[in-house]
Amino acid sequence: MKLPTIDTGYLVETLLKLLFTPSPSGYTDRVVHLVCQRLEQLGVPFELTRRGAIRATLEGKVSQPDRAVVAHIDTLGAMVKALKDNGRLQLVPVGHWNARFAEGARATLFTDTGQWRGTILPLKASGHTFAPEIDNQPGGWDYVEFRIDARVHKLEDLLRLGVHVGDFLAIDTTPEITDTGFINSRHLDDKAGAAVLLAAIEAVRREGLELPVDCHPLFTISEEVGSGASAALHQDVAEMLTIDNGTSAPGQNSSEFGVTIAMADQSGPFDYHLTHRLIQLCQEFAIPHQRDVFKYYRSDSAAALEAGNDVRTALITFGVDASHGYERIHLDALESLARLVAVYMQGPPLFSRDRLGIGPLTGFPIQPG
Template sequence: MKYLEDYTIRKILELVNIPSPSGFTEKIIEFVANQLREMGFEPRKTRKGALVVELGGSGNPLVLAVHVDTLGAMVKSLKSNGRLEITNVGGFTMNSIENENCTIHTKSGKNYTGTIQSLAPSVHVFDNARTLERKMSNMEIRVDEEVSCRSDLEKLGIEAGDFISFDPRAVVTDSGFIKTRHLDDKASAAILMSLARKVSTGELECGRKVYLFFSNYEEVGHGASAAMPEDSEEIISVDMGAVGDTLNTDEYVVSICAKDSGGPYDGETVKKLIDAAKRAGADYRVDIYPFYGSDVEASLRAGYDVRFGLLGPGVEASHGYERTHYKAIDNTLKLLQEYIKK
């Protein structure tokens, strides 16, 4: 399949298959760090576990920020029937994870698989199978082990506070669609890795000082609130464009956000991103996302005095089983390549 030959698509698939709910990101941060080291860069980890790398260039320091943490869950308690009560990590609807396969990551390092389901999972047994409200207290995990009580779970080493990751179910179609959980924000993380690769091979030069920042707590609101390079003058959050309703963005374009739940983005920066898209021949849309927040908002609330913007590939069904297209990935990369030249 031709799309699997593309570096960025391959990296998306690698990233989404590394479990990394917020708070459980050490493995994926180390993966990204090793990839950057192989390119000849010198990434450094922050005390909070994020990753920073300088690509090169001089003057007008720019930070491109993505996040590698994802939605997920944690074990809240062990139930008397051998099932697990869960608590969410990040914001998602319960119906979006119902019947999803998952992995329980114990603190000892042993992993167990399971399935997230409602308390009334069968229409042949429960008269409220269709009507039971899908909320956290009505969901549980069926563990793929011979367990029937709390003590059976304890013998496996499962306990409260163990992280739970969702099966990404990654698929790339012959028509160029990428269907998987966690395109938010691993699609953009792969795009930045591709950008770094182009700089490392000399295919692309930084016309200004450029940093990449891989945050690890975005889904819970404070990913890029600390450890930004001290000389930062501009921070662009490279996340995703939401698709649906009356929005202009679709799965084939790079989306430039003018305003979200935190308010307007810097007007001059938005104009510069639009100009860069036009120069690069990147298909783009400008949109407003009223129920959206980004890493750059966390930076602003932490007190960083910077210009700020947000862009990313269009992603349909965000925070669910997400889908984008190769064209959106390519358009986002084109815009970023043009933007760092100036």
């Protein structure tokens, strides 16, 4: 195995293209086309599910027991709940995020016939009008509304624009990369993970690295609403590595630097052997890393297992500050993750026995103790 050089310029450019492509869960076609174009440029074959989840293939020396590496390209967003008499729009969230992070956000409304720009505002937004009431009003999605940048003052104006209940809103990401390497943006969860996966693929292809078994990069489109990798995974996959965000918050061990390896989330522990293989690779190749456990978190791995897939799963993350809000990461974590993914792709399968769906005791591992 070889530790490849990650093209940081490619990683950052890919991340920015992803961030500037709207993709709230349920409205992901544009970002699917973008990722497919990137795979075509790298000469990587792929296929799509009916709804647009992407399953690519990097061929190895043998086809089984093959592995998958997954990131999701859908994001949080909002949807029109009702058209209001004052010409504003009532909203509901797409995915789980707090309305306090939506207040003041610029967004694009997608209708059946076009799109409109606007701003999500609290119901009492003017300090000159409401004075202390702006600080005392309740929080939550029932207390915000969308103001369209058009001449709309009543319900009939909204109907004239072609606005309907169920129209999608994509929240502006407003990314900024500082000279110190910090990346601030909405939706780094999990567009940063998708950029990491594409950068690892680019490194493997550019350096002509040989893989021992087939590896399937997966890009899912419904992780934020729970289903994630449940449909994109084929039964022949024995190992699945998920790339997503960690939570660098008080009480957590995640970091904005290096790789954060998740030992468990709210769905339970990750596969012992696969998780410890990743720890071993970090140690062997001097990739900075730490371990963490997430209490209020689930990922594509949980969706795959709950769908009935008998697959070993693990989760590696980039530490995100203010997850599901206005997020921040550091480029160091993304580079570290890309190196780990590229090395993992080159490694042998955990156990040759895993090529069998069900088999004998022979070859089955045992944990130390």
